[in-house]
Structures are given as C-alpha cells and as structure tokens.
Amino acid sequence: MKILILSTSVGALSSGIGGGVELTIYNLIQEMQRRNHIVKVIAPKGSKISHANIIEIEGNLHIPAQTQTRDIPITMPKNSVLANMWEYARQIQSDYDVLVNFAFDWLPFYLTPFFKTAIAHFISMGSLSDSLDQIMEKIARKYPQNVAVYTQSQANTFPFAQFCQILGSGIDLSLYQFKEKAEKKLAWLGRIAPEKALEDAVKASEITQIPLLIFGKIQDENYWQNILQEYPKAPIEYKGFLSTIDLQKELGNCQALLMTPRWIEAFGNVAIEALACGVPVISYARGGPAEIIIDGKTGFLVTPDSIDGLVGAIHRIPEINRYDCKQCAEEIYSLTAWGNNFENWLKTIVNN
CATH class of the missing domain: 3.40.50.2000 (Glycogen Phosphorylase B;)
Known part of the structure; x- marks a missing residue:
C-alpha cells in the first residue's frame, strides 16, 4: 500500500509534546516500511524521525485538547499548521491508497467526506471534547471501519464505542x-x-x-x-x-x-x-x-x-x-503483532 500519515498538530515529531502518539507514529512508520509499504508523513516543521520520509509543514501549532475544557468552542489558530497539513494532503491524496490521521482535532473528521482517498482515523486519547465527540461519532457511523483506538477502556469513553476498532499497541x-x-x-x-x-x-x-x-x-x-x-x-x-x-x-x-x-x-x-x-x-x-x-x-x-x-x-x-x-x-506487545492489527485495519479500509 501507499500510506500517507498525517501527524499530530500540537508539536513536531520527536519534540515530546505529542506524548505517546509520537512513539506510535514512529513505530508505525518502521513496521509498515518493513512490510514493504510505501510510507510518507506530513508533520509540523521541525519534525525528525531517522527512517521517515517527512514533509514538514509551516504554521502555528494547536493547543492540546487535554489542557482545555470539554465545552470549548471549535477554534483554529491563525495560519493553522493542521489546516496547512490537510490542504497539502488534499493536493496529493490521489497518490496514496489511504491517509492515516493522528490529529486529535475536529478538522480532519469534518473533512473526511470531502476527500476521495479513504481516511483512517487513529484516535490517541479518550473523550475530552463535546464538539469533537459529535463529529467523531458522525464519521464513525458513516464510515464504521475507519475509526480505531488503542484499548476498549478508551473506546468506552466515547458515544460511538461500538464502531471503534481496537488495535492495541506495540514496540520494537x-x-x-x-x-x-x-x-x-x-x-x-x-x-x-x-x-x-x-x-x-x-x-x-x-x-x-x-x-x-x-x-x-x-x-x-x-x-x-x-x-x-x-x-x-x-x-x-x-x-x-x-x-x-x-x-x-x-x-x-x-x-x-x-x-x-x-x-x-x-x-x-x-x-x-x-x-x-x-x-x-x-x-x-x-x-x-x-x-x-x-x-x-x-x-x-x-x-x-x-x-x-x-x-x-x-x-x-x-x-x-x-x-x-x-x-x-x-x-x-511486539511490533510484529501490533503491525498485523494495523495493517489488517488499513487493508479493510482500502478494500471497502
């Protein structure tokens, strides 16, 4: 497969600001490449991963959802790095079989129906925002194979738990x-x-x-x-x-x-x-x-x-x-076992 990964918008990869999702992205790139898939990553400027083909995008970072209240309205910073990342993805989407979204943000879910190439959403945190829950539920119901999480405990925090694919995690x-x-x-x-x-x-x-x-x-x-x-x-x-x-x-x-x-x-x-x-x-x-x-x-x-x-x-x-x-x-928790779960999920989306 040709896989385009869109990173978190709260910080550059390897900065530590993204927490565990940075390690997940790192491991996914490594494992999918080992399986001979073609992988490219769109991420905020300054991102660094030794074995990755990264397209660095300029723009202002987003505020992490866990630092905000549940009822905060939908906002985007001026010159949003996330908006810029997804605009670039829109332009090159036809070159890929599937796009994988790692941003815990309203925008990628809202954009999903407007893209021709399928988008796989990997949700990295539990429920934190009412507005985000609403748009995620809408997309999960419309595309029931396209939303995945780490654990059942995480899925259970959302109103659309029954549509979440449980993938677990793994390390090298x-x-x-x-x-x-x-x-x-x-x-x-x-x-x-x-x-x-x-x-x-x-x-x-x-x-x-x-x-x-x-x-x-x-x-x-x-x-x-x-x-x-x-x-x-x-x-x-x-x-x-x-x-x-x-x-x-x-x-x-x-x-x-x-x-x-x-x-x-x-x-x-x-x-x-x-x-x-x-x-x-x-x-x-x-x-x-x-x-x-x-x-x-x-x-x-x-x-x-x-x-x-x-x-x-x-x-x-x-x-x-x-x-x-x-x-x-x-x-x-081997990378091979987790890689099987992730690969099978992406194949299901591509073949749907």
Missing part, C-alpha cells in the same frame, strides 16, 4: 535490554502535566524514601515548579526527555515504574516499555494500564488516586518476577 523489543536486577529506585515517565498527576508519585517517593527518577517532557512549567516547592524533601531527580536507547538504560535499573494518571489513559506505551526491560508497573486501576498490567504478576493495579495504594504496592515489588514482565511484553 530489540531496543529494550532486560535487566534481571534493579537498584533501589523508582521511575515515572510521561508528559509533565496535571492530568498525569506526577505529584502522587512524588508523594509516594517521599513516604517510602525510595528515589524517584522522572523522565519526560515538561509540558507545564508552572505545574512542575509547584511540585518542587510542595515536596522539597522528596528524593526525586529529573532526568529529562531521553531517546529510547538512553531511556531504557536508565529505566531498566529501576525497581518499578509508577503510573498515576488522573484521566483515562488511552493506552500507556510507557508501561510496555517498562515491561520490556523487566520492570514491574504500579498503576492506578483506570484506563489503558488496567488492560496491560496483570495484577500481582507484571505489577500492581491500585485504587485510583490512592497514595496509600501506591505505597502498599511499592512494598510488594519483591513479589514480582521480572522475567514475567519481559515475557508479557514479548508475547503480547
């Missing part, structure tokens, strides 16, 4: 080194923003006095500074936004990864990255992580928003066999 396991033994430290990985509730992990670290390594893009500087001021005695260390190779070296040495989302995570690629290194995952029992973690075997699922739950699970880390974590990643 060859990039992650298994570590049989860990040092006495914990990890937290993700965008540093309020919906990720990093402060809960910091509080658990303070109570247990086990050092917490923090990885990821600081998306909300004020939020980050407030955490530092509120927990000055917590044994935390910010390690920055690292490449996969550098990240897994650090992550693999940790006793466990803490996941503390306030919202319903669509999936949680960081969870399978940890498992691939043999690192157990302790997460609130909500959203995608609840479908990934096998409670008591590859980590622990605790009561959402419970610091005591996190602390209790941290004390139980020795119960987990790190080989079980690695085996889970290999059996369920």
